[in-house]
Amino acid sequence: MSDTQALDHITAWRASGHKAALATVVQTWGSSPRPAxxxxxxxxxxxxxxxxxxxxxxxxxxxxxxxxxxxxxxQILEFGVTNEMAWDVGLACGGKVRVFVDAVE
Amino acid sequence: MKLGLLSQLQSRIAAKAPCALVTDTTTGAQTIVGGGEVVGELSLSADALAEINRLISANQSNMIDASTLFVRVYSPLPRMVIVGAVHIAQSLVPMAQLAGFEAIVIDPRSAFLTASKLAGATAIEEWPDDGMKKVQPDSRTAVVTLTHDPKLDDPALLAALRSPAFYIGALGSRKTHEKRLQRLRDEGSTDADLTRIRGPVGLNINAISPAEIAVSIVAQVIEALRAGAK
Known part of the structure; x- marks a missing residue:
């Protein structure tokens, strides 16, 4: 599954009348699993x-x-061990990541 | 993101033209930069453009401009050129594709190429010297010879040695490899050239089956590709 295939899925979803959004890792600190x-x-x-x-x-x-x-x-989302959401959704690896989420319309 | 901008981005990716999608993460405004063109609603300073072009050349996605602009660089996939559409190639093609490579198979024997075509590889039905001219290996290309037939492997290896390919590997036992190196020396290759050839090909994981050998080759190619990024 390559990142460009994610883009192709968005095009296909939009063409079949669905709404779609694209989330992108824009910044990482420490040992985050997926790169910017x-x-x-x-x-x-x-x-x-x-x-x-x-x-x-x-x-x-x-x-x-x-x-x-x-x-x-x-929206810009931030996740990491310092986040107050660490108990719910944090990165077990101890890294920190910032994610940009945008609708494709 | 505007659907129109997405389709422009996709046509650039399909044309294997390096480019960047630049996003203002506070407003969501976006612009595509690449091939001397700047398309989109986000206006960029000359300084920002220079930095974006530097990131495109380095194939590196990153935040710039005090972490407000995100530059997402799209570069063509690294390529794995496989010479010899033999049994191992049938495993190597899908594994290379899964690992993010464009797989290209060169073999003058059309019947051998059927499986490679089915797997979605670019199949080049040519003798290796002509096939390698078509491929033009660059610094993001790996070349792997699998035929262990000197008349097919050797011309491909000589062409690979003349190129900046980041990885060159040749299937064959230690003995076969020694003989191969001697033939290439006779063709004018220097010792420095010959150290670029990994033979026997692949990481030593005691592989036996074609699929296992393919795993060891893909692993060694990845090791070489990522060595520069460390």
Whole structure:
């Protein structure tokens, strides 16, 4: 699954009338599992392809993507051990990651 | 992101033209930079453009401009050129593709190429010297010879040695490899050239089956590709 395949899925979803959002890792600190530029595509049924971590934060990113698809307003999310959400969705590896989520419309 | 900008980005990626998608992460405004063109609603300073072009050349995605602009660089995939559409190639092609390489198979024997075509590899039905001219290996290209037939492998290896390919590997036992090196020396290759050839090919994981050998080759190619990034 390459990052560009995530882009291809967005095009296909939009063509079949679905809403779609693109999440991209924009910054990492420490031992984060996926490098800057990693893409995850999400649609309005919750289907997703690609990844922005090793599975640690994908759930939270999908939830944010639903909001972004509804509002059309992009979001910046930050995850890491210092985050107050560490107990729920943190990176077990101790890294920190910033993710940009944007609707494709 | 605008759907129109996404489709422009995808056509550049499909054309294997290096480019960057630049995003203002506070406003969501975006612009594509590449091939001397700047397309999109986000305006960029001359300084930012210079930095973006530097990142495109380095194939590196990063934040710039005090961490407000994210530059996502899209470069063509690294390539693995496989000479000899033999049994090992049938395992090597899909594994190379999974690991993020464009797989290219060169073999003058059309019947051998059927499986490579089915696996989605670019199949070049040519003698290796002509095939390598078509491929033009660059510094993001790995070349692996699998035929252990000197008349097919040797011309491919000589062409690879003349190129900046980041990895050159040749299938064959230690003995076969010694004989091969002697033939290449006779063709004018220097010792410095010949140290570039990994033979026997692949990491030593005691591989026996074609698929196991393919794993060892892909692992060694990745090791060579990422060595520069450390």
């Amino acid at each position: 530029g990693s893409h995850m595509a999400i649609n309005d049924t919750g289907e997703f392809i690609g990844s922005v971590s090793g599975g640690c934060i994908e759930g939270a990113v999908i939830n944010a993507a639903r909001e972004v698809m509804a509002s059309g307003k992009s």
